[in-house]
Amino acid sequence: MSGFLSALPGAVSQGLIWGIMAIGVYITYKILDIADLTVDGSFCTGGAVFVMLFSSGVNLWAAMLAALLAGMLAGLVTGLLHTVCGIPAILSGILTQLALYSVNMAIMNFKASVALSITQGDTLNKLLVSLRFVQGSKGGYPLYRHPIFVVGLFTVALIAVLYWFFGRELGSALRATGSNPNMARAQGINTDFCKVLGLMISNGLVALSGALLCQYNGSNEINVGRGAIVIGLAAVIIGEVLLGKVFRNFALKLLSVSIGAILYYIVIQAVLQMKINPNYLKLLSAVVVAMFLTIPNWKSKYFHGQVKGPVKGANVRVEVEIGGDQDA
Amino acid sequence: MLEIKNIWKTFNANTVNEKVALRGVSLTLNDGDFVTVIGGNGAGKSTLMNAVAGVYPVDQGSITIDTVDVTKLPEHKRAPYIGRVFQDPMMGTAATMQIEENLALAARRGQTRGLKSGITKAEREEYRELLKILGLGLEDRLTAKVGLLSGGQRQALTLLMATLKKPKLLLLDEHTAALDPNTAAKVLETTETIVQRDHLTTLMITHNMRDAIAHGNRLIMMYEGRIAIDVSGEEKKKLTVESLLGMFSKVSGSTEADDKMLLS
DSSP, rough: OHHHHHHHHHHHHHHHHHHHHHHHHHHHIIIIIOOOHHHHHHHHHHHHHHHHHHHHHHHHHHHHHHHHHHHHHHHHHHHHHHTTSSOOOHHHHHHHHHHHHHHHHTTTTOOOOEEEOOOSSHHHHHHHHOOOTTTGGGGOOOGGOHHHHHHHHHHHHHHHHHHHTTBHHHHHHHHHHHHHHHHHHHHTTTTHHHHHHHHHHHHHHHHHHHHHHHHOOOOEETTTTTTTHHHHHHHHHHHHHTTTTTTOSSHHHHHHHHHHHHHOOOOOOOOHHTOOGGGGHHHHHHHHHHHHHHHHHHHHSSSSSSSSSSTTTTTTHHHHHHHHHHHH | EEEEEEEEESTTSSTTTTTEEEEEEEEEEETTTTEEEOTTTTTTTHHHHHHHHHHOOSEEEEEEEHHHOOOOOOOOTTTEEEEEOOSSSSTSSSSTBBHHHHHHHHHTTTSSOOOSSSOOOOHHHHHHHHHHHHHSSSOOOTSSSSSOOOOHHHHHHHHHHHHHHHOOOEEETTTTTTHHHHHHHHHHHHHHHHHHHHHHEEEEEEEEEHHHHHHSEEEEEEEEEEEOOOOOOOHHTOOOOHHHHHHHHHTOOOHHHHHHHTTO
């Protein structure tokens, strides 16, 4: 138990970082009504771009901006495959994700893992977040550098920007596109453009989260994003199930996604404490997410006497299965 | 205002399911015309309307709205000129968005959407006043999600959205067909009020012959992808269901009109 408690700050930090990715997933999955599998690849792209640029002496913020832009580019590719080439959204995401494996390898000079030289105190001090800051004052680092504080602040700022954007004309058009594309087109909204834009914003955030995790871990691995979509969905759904009734405001909904990601990582930490082989984690994650996705469907099917029309999450089961295949 | 010249549309061309839905339809609407369209299933009414709205391209012919040739424009680029209400009440509104947000989206129809506020305070007041016209109490529920509304309420809201920014052309695709008779009558009445008030050029498809006769200044009946009957002015005012059926039998050369056309 004490082991679990001492691991808690680390779990919360990781949850916050992945929470930013999950907010990206929320934008595609909940707002645009697209399950975008690009994230499994673009998450690693963010880390890869960051680690290479930062290692070569580029400014931290410039490297993070580059990671964000690289993620947006990945989203653009998926968006164009979907809208211009007419490939179903889910397949477009899978194609980009597959291609990104090679791209990410190329970015990382064909090494499966690239480390930041954090053994040099100088480099470490420049980083926004690091595993080593988690110990806080015990490790000799001030509390304001603690990842929970730094990423927490980062998340709040991000939510504020997104809240602002989705209240604008363009942001409203994006929401309308996801809610009812027929209506959106009838109101003169270019739904294809909105889908591409949404995918770009989403994958930009995902890559940004990848860049943060790369700093936190002190390295970027080629498989770091594997299963990211499942973690993202888990965070979205946990947040919705637990806080959906209380948090109605859009900003709070985004916050609940971040909280969902934190809870997910606390649960994972608890499982790890039980001395379970970590290789079973992905199986566990898939089962948990499948369960959370099933419950609302079964509830409406068996407890209200009738199935309601196409539920937003109804086509998700298929998508998660596909995600599982990728893992296998 | 609207000029349709010889448009053709074939679905599933060169397959066993080939269906020629429009066979050289030409139609000109003058400013302020209110035209009702009737015809049986598969006569081409909805295809005609969707072709004008740009849901799909036509194989041949041209469509001009107020001197702008829109034949090759995609759906969202025709939206500045056209207000639409669909048969399915679910289609015209965004269910997961609020009533005022839906109206704000409609108020920006045809404008470039940038980073200006999605809805302003002044707009909210304006919408509250406009919603009163519908007489459904929606003016007190501005922030309610549209998904909570009934079919009739959603259809009335869609009508308001379609006409919020005065369109050059209003397309009504059997917009009362999915409603119960009382609600349908109310929505139709609101339609008439708004069309008269704003002097809107309107094309309204209906399954109901009486409605088609009672509303508008011109009536067209479609049959097998063509305009079979076109009545307007004084002649239209004198129309009865019986005389219309008689005209149709003559045109189609059959008497099976009644059951085939599902008219009531």
